Amino acid sequence: MEILDGKKVSNQIKEELAVEVAQMKARGEKVPHLAAVLVGNDGASLTYVGSKVRSCEKIGFESTLIHLPEETTEEELLKQVENLNKNTDIDGYIVQLPLPKHIDEQKVLMAVDPDKDVDGFHPANFGKMALDMESFIPATPFGIMELLRRYNIDTEGKHAVVIGRSHIVGRPISILLSQKGKAANATVTLTHSRTKDLKAITVQADIIISALGVPNFLKEDMVKEGVVVIDVGITRVPDETRKRGYYITGDVDFENVSKKASHITPVPGGVGPMTIAMLLKNTLLARERHNASNA
């Protein structure tokens, strides 16, 4: 069994990006600039946005954090989005999800300029991705594909079972895995809360992508020998005996499923860090596309 070490691979990607940025600087070019909008003080979101900004600093990107109060209205947030769309210094930006309940997430994501949509959540980018056209690919599924590629995991003709149909992970990864091309060509089953007899499907899977957010959901008896398991679920379980007051766990019963798996991602240290690395990669792509369109 081999652990798919997302932490290690994400650090490699960040080192590669740092080299590219240094080369851009040496050529006298503008470096990529990522902005992040965070509304409210959700603990996990603060961690993720903080990590995005710190990663930018580490590799030589410019970054801007716009931290708005929980009470921010939809109109005020849309104004910020409009300003970011107009700001020619910003190459790409993200609006951290989830947003407070009083804000219509879809309306905000629709307002993002698709050319700056480094999260790949705008319908223009999502549609292009589904049509195999050049686009921004959402960072988590992009990270999963990159992890499979860097560990030389062959997906060609394999049965990939995706658990969860979210717009951020389940739906896009099912599209990417089923695409034509060297790193895809899988036969995909997208399962969800209404799927009947899930176990009958998961036991047939060569690759399982679990993106449910239910701790210990995927058990040993639900997988076959040699399966590749990608655990996207990240749940913070309250635990006062820990320094942070919680521990992090995935969807997979790691201890037992790993006995049968050929490859498996840990939580933490699997898909999560890849998400940040691929967001940075998208921001570099945005910068390069802006350079090309200004040339």
Ligand SMILES: Nc1nc2c(c(=O)[nH]1)N[C@@H](CN(C=O)c1ccc(C(=O)N[C@@H](CCC(=O)O)C(=O)O)cc1)CN2
């Ligand atoms: N605008 C966006 N919002 C959200 C996205 C996204 O891609 N764009 N994805 C998730 C959150 N997310 C990035 O934003 C993210 C989640 C997890 C990690 C990560 O590195 N996790 C660590 C554990 C860290 C911890 O929780 O303390 C790990 O798995 O090792 C990074 C980014 C939802 N929102």
